[in-house]
Amino acid sequence: MIDKAKTELNKLLNGNKNFVNSTPTTKNMTLDTLKKYAFHQEPYAIVLTCSDSRVVPEIIFDCGIGELFVIRVAGMTVGANIVESVEYAVKKLEVPLLILLGHDDCGVMKYAKEHYPEPTSDFSSIMKCVYPVLDKKEDITCHNFFAREHTKWVEDYLMKHSVIINNAVKNKKLYIAKCHFDHETGLVDVM
Numbered sequence: 001m002i003d004k005a006k007t008e009l010n011k012l013l014n015g016n017k018n019f020v021n022s023t024p025t026t027k028n029m030t031l032d033t034l035k036k037y038a039f040h041q042e043p044y045a046i047v048l049t050c051s052d053s054r055v056v057p058e059i060i061f062d063c064g065i066g067e068l069f070v071i072r073v074a075g076m077t078v079g080a081n082i083v084e085s086v087e088y089a090v091k092k093l094e095v096p097l098l099i100l101l102g103h104d105d106c107g108v109m110k111y112a113k114e115h116y117p118e119p120t121s122d123f124s125s126i127m128k129c130v131y132p133v134l135d136k137k138e139d140i141t142c143h144n145f146f147a148r149e150h151t152k153w154v155e156d157y158l159m160k161h162s163v164i165i166n167n168a169v170k171n172k173k174l175y176i177a178k179c180h181f182d183h184e185t186g187l188v189d190v191m
Contacts, residue, residue, distance in 0.1 A: 005097040005175035008044045012099070013188065015062030020186040028064035036066070043069040046089045048154070049101035050076045050108070055181055057101065060188060069095055075108025076100065076150065077129035078157050087164040090174055098158075098165075098174060101188070102151040103181040109143040109150065129157075148191060151178045 018024050044067060047057040051072040058068060069089040073082055089095045111123065112130040120127055133149045155176055158165050168174035178191040 001096045001173045002175050004044075008097045009099070009175070009177050009190070012045060012061040012063070013190070016060055016186075016188045018062040019060050024059075024062045026058075026062050026064045028066065030065075033065045041066060041069075041093065043067055043089070043093060043095055045069070045097040045099055046071065046086060046095050047099045047101055048073075048076060048078075048082070048086060049099075050074060050103055050106060052103060052106065054105075054183060055101065055103045057099075060181060060186065069093065074123075075106060075112075075126055075130055076102055076154055077108070077126050078154055078161075079125060079129065083158060083162050083165075086158065087162055090168050091164050094173070096174060098176045099179050100151050100154050100176065101179045101181055102147040104144045104147070104183045106143060106147045109146045113143055113146065148180055151180065151191065 015025075046069045047061075048071045049055050049057060051074050055072075057070050058064065061068070071082060071085045086098065090098070108123075108126055108130060112127055112134065115127070116131060116134045130150060133146065133153045155178055158176075159169065160166075165174065169176060179188050180191055181188050
């Protein structure tokens with residue numbers, strides 16, 4: 001399964017090059033494709049990412065309908081519903097690849113830096129998932145570096161809070177790729 005996951009990751013990174021070069025090749029974006037998957041799905045990758053409107057996995061990886069199981073939430077923060085969404089894709093759909101996709105200029109990271117270490121009444125559950133990174137690395141000044149550190153924290157959180165994900169990784173049924181999307185270049189790099 002790990003070899004399959006790495007093959008799929010390379011496919012997505014090549015799709016990202018198509019995006020960067022303005023040469024998309026995706027053809028499965030039609031009603032016919034949707035009808036093909038009307039009663040089942042077979043995504044080959046899970047993408048957990050931010051809900052930022054500039055981060056659209058299907059576009060930046062040059063994918064279409066049925067290829068990605070995308071979970072989007074502000075700041076790529078995690079809680080029970082996000083963990084269970086990943087678990088569903090891993091256990092029920094047997095998806096071999098999980099991409100944790102952080103990105104530049106994340107508003108959640110900026111907000112957290114501005115308000116740390118004081119708890120905020122607004123966005124408290126989001127900050128609860130972001131402040132632990134700042135607690136460990138108080139010298140973080142760049143919010144893009146902060147976003148990369150948060151991506152690492154999310155992987156650690158998933159491994160500690162999900163028996164399903166942890167077992168899948170240990171049994172080589174799931175490969176986790178920590179990635180970062182650069183808004184200036186459009187490139188996704190594997191950290």
